[in-house]
Amino acid sequence: MADRLDELYDDYILDHFESPYHCGKLECPSCAHADKNPLCGDQIRLELKLDGSTIEEAWFQGRGCAISQAGASILCEHIEGKTLEELRDMQGQDMLDLLKVPLTASRQKCGLLAFKVLKTLVYAQDEHESDLPSRPVSIHPR
Amino acid sequence: MSVSPTSTGQQPEILDVDRIQQVRRDFPILHELVHGDLPLVYLDSAATSQKPKCVVDKIVEAYEKYNSNVHRGIHALGDRMTTEMESAREKIARFIGASTAEQVIFTSGTTMSVNLVAHGWAAKHLRPGDEILLNEMEHHANFVPWQMAAQASGATLRFLPLTADWQLDLSRLDEFINSRTRLVAVAGMSNVTGTVHDVPRIAAAAHAVGARVFVDAAQSSAHGLTNVQDGNIDFLAFSGHKLLGPTGLGILYGKPEALEEIQPVFGGGHMIREVTKSGSTWADLPARLEAGTAAFVECAGMGAAIDYLESIGMESITRYEHSLLELAHARLSQIPGLTIFGPEVAHKGAIVSMVHEQIHAHDLADLLDRQGVAIRAGHHCTMPLHELFGVAATARASFAFYNTPDEVEKLASAIEKAIEVFQRRSLRRANRSL
Structure with missing residues (x-):
């Protein structure tokens, strides 16, 4: 049973929860988007600085459980240097793999919140580039 | 309280x-x-x-031995199933202190019960300037439907303040209940803080200005804290599944004159007296508010749940x-x-x-x-x-x-x-x- 408890507060998750990577705001983000998990109230706002189609910097702000906040931190670290093209191919399972801890179905929503925000941003960039009218989501391209 | x-x-x-x-x-x-x-x-x-085994057994028994649609089939199974369902209605009426079984309407849950009153009564009866009194402690089920009814009717929502220890501040009741108040909606017991509200006192203040009182008893009913006679409640709602019963079954209680004021929100089978090409007339209560096939097996299960609760x-x-x-x-x-x-x-x-x-x-x-x-x-x-x-x-x-x-x-x-x-x-x- 002790193992089951320790598993959730795996060092990797706690590291990211207590000392998150790039938790804060960008001075002048290329794009930003926020979302929340309506069931538990976890919130994540993600801000990206793009150099062409490459993610130069990724920052987040949020509040919520260890899994949702660590997930945002892990994601920000993971995506810097990647291109929008690469992120388009990233799947939910890839995000869960990044978290390393096994999560039940209900907690996967926490672990995937930042990823969901990222996906919305990536799709919005696609639409922006192809000059299509944007979807009714709260995206603020600068 | x-x-x-x-x-x-x-x-x-x-x-x-x-x-x-x-x-x-x-x-x-x-x-x-x-x-x-x-x-x-x-x-x-x-x-x-x-769920106690007797409830699960009752549901299995109904499906295995007398499953048949109610109020329709002229045959032994139909009669038995109808008897089971109507006897559950009587048990529920007794359980909450209702004087007749016709005051018990079967719905799909507390949420549906609130919506029936919000859309079938409040949205139809309220006018701009009328007020609905709520509070910020209510479950969304006793909150959102009233927002919708207020929007549809032009009525105003007001919120009774809470005390620092998470009770309703009844000392300010007089400020919030006035001649414009048409409805006071309140839970019997909060699903978060567990606060048990003084429903009789709130109801007395509401009735003094001619307002109706709606009680969300989703939590209080399971803890034996609900009797519709305490405060002469106009409408009361709860769900079977929080009370040892099956899912998919809710109850709306109403005083006869209050229920009569509800316009049917759903039309269909069972709720009509006569249907012609030019229009339809409604059946008597409770059928009028129970369009379509009822969750009759669940009703039988609910009857067993009430029996079990009362045995303890x-x-x-x-x-x-x-x-x-x-x-x-x-x-x-x-x-x-x-x-x-x-x-x-x-x-x-x-x-x-x-x-x-x-x-x-x-x-x-x-x-x-x-x-x-x-x-x-x-x-x-x-x-x-x-x-x-x-x-x-x-x-x-x-x-x-x-x-x-x-x-x-x-x-x-x-x-x-x-x-x-x-x-x-x-x-x-x-x-x-x-």
Whole structure:
């Protein structure tokens, strides 16, 4: 049973929860988007600085459980240097793999919140580039 | 309001540990192991209660022996199923203190019951300038439908303030109930803080200005705190599944004159008197508000649930659950860093919602689940209340009469264990980074 408890507060998750990577705001983000998990109230706002189609910097702000906040931190670290093209191919399972801890179905929503925000941003960039009218989501391209 | 069960006039049975062990044998699920090898400690009855075997057996019996549509088939099975359903209606009427079974409308749940009154009564009867009195503690089911009704009718929503210890501030009732008030909607008991509201006092103030009173009894009904005669309630709603019954079945009670004012929201079979090409006329109550095929098997199951509850005695249940609550409050308030949202136990039912200063409610619930203790975390469909709390989520343990003092202790020690694990991990991490 002790193992089951320790598993959730795996060092990797706690590291990211207590000392998150790039938790804060960008001075002048290329794009930003926020979302929340309506069931538990976890919130994540993600801000990206793009150099062409490459993610130069990724920052987040949020509040919520260890899994949702660590997930945002892990994601920000993971995506810097990647291109929008690469992120388009990233799947939910890839995000869960990044978290390393096994999560039940209900907690996967926490672990995937930042990823969901990222996906919305990536799709919005696609639409922006192809000059299509944007979807009714709260995206603020600068 | 202080918590006292609705008296039946009989001396209630004292539920001791031996009797509860006997009761627990009636609930097969309580003996299941979770995560492979952990005994289940089920402390989420405010979300849904567990079902005694007699209820499950009744449902199986109905499907196996007399399943048939009600009020239609001229045959033995149809008669039997109709009798089962209508006898459940009578049992429910007696259970809540209604004078006739026709005052009990079957719906799909509390939410549907509220919506029936919001859309079929409030949205039709209210006018711009009229007021609906709510409060920020209500479940979204007793909140959102009134917002919709207010929007449709032009009526105004007002919110009775809360006290610092999470009760309704009844000292300000006079400021908020006036000649424009048409409806006061209030829960019998909060699904988060467990606060038991003084419904008779609120109802008296509402009736004094001619307003109707709607009581969301989703929580209070399960704890024996609901009798429609206390306060001469106009409308009352609850769900079967929180009261040992099956899912998909709700109850709307109404005083006859109040129910008569509800316009049918759903049209279809069973709710009509006559249908012609040029229009239709409505059947009498309760059929008028029960369009389509009823959840008749579930009704039979609900009848069995009421029988079971009455065999133990609601007064005994209320007292026993309150003793568990007292134990839980005493034990949990000793845990450093833990804050309970709610009034003193004298003013509440068997629900404890809490936050820990370091551990998010969701993580706490997860860490408890990993020890076999099932609680709920989140906003519990009360976002405005959590806005007042200043937290997005709380961890909620809720008790039923099939829980034991031993399970209260397991809850407390599981929380202590979760805190210990968090702090040990956190400390180790801090040492590592030195």
